[in-house]
Amino acid sequence: MDSTPAAWSNADAYLAELLVGHDPHLESALSAQRDAGLPEIEVAPVGGKMLNLVARISGARRVLEIGTLGGYSTIWLARAVGPEGRVVTVEAEADNAAVARASIDAAGVGERVDIRIGRGADVLPTLVGGFDLVFIDADKESNTVYLDWAAKLGHPGTVIVLDNIGREGEIVRADSTDSKVVGTRDALRMLGEDPRFDATALQTVGAKGWDGFALAVVV
Secondary structure (H helix, E strand, C coil): CCCCHHHHHHHHHHHHHHHHCCCHHHHHHHHHHHHCCCCCCCCCHHHHHHHHHHHHHHCCCEEEEECCCCCHHHHHHHHHHCCCCEEEEEECCHHHHHHHHHHHHHCCCHHHEEEEECCHHHHHHHCCCCCCEEEECCCHHHHHHHHHHHHHHCCCCCEEEEECCCHHHHHHCCCCCCHHHHHHHHHHHHHHHCCCEEEEEEEEEECCEEEEEEEEEEC
């Protein structure tokens, strides 16, 4: 079979059907996001399940999410932390946060989720540290700011997932003028050079195209 975006998407759909299945609350959250006209930039179902598993494997009880959008990944994370856990999620757009709040509450995990509205650079300094897992999926230009705060608000052993590092392979271009690529390259360099982190990164292909994520631990 040829390696094409259509083939990647079909394989993603197969994996999602086999390993994720159907969930009315998650599917309703996506429908609400579409109806509200939010961009279709949420994690794929297999990515949401991966976040849920990483949180459970690491035993995370306090999770920080930077970039709420419509709350799809937030629901996955809130389920992972359990009834006694908490997710603090930061969203710059109040309209997005309202859509997310409704979907999170409808999914039955509203009491576990604290949505903070505002720019990450403004909200993060107001938070109390001790997060066990940090998921970064917001404006790529601010990735290094978010990583710095992930280290400050975490502890040794805190897991960090930085999404969308593939950028269709453009990350290899040192001469790129795309601000998202520049921000991603800066973040990857920070993960490789900053002694607070031990990290790796994986490319992915699938329903979201050619992309990837970085996985790090605070040391």
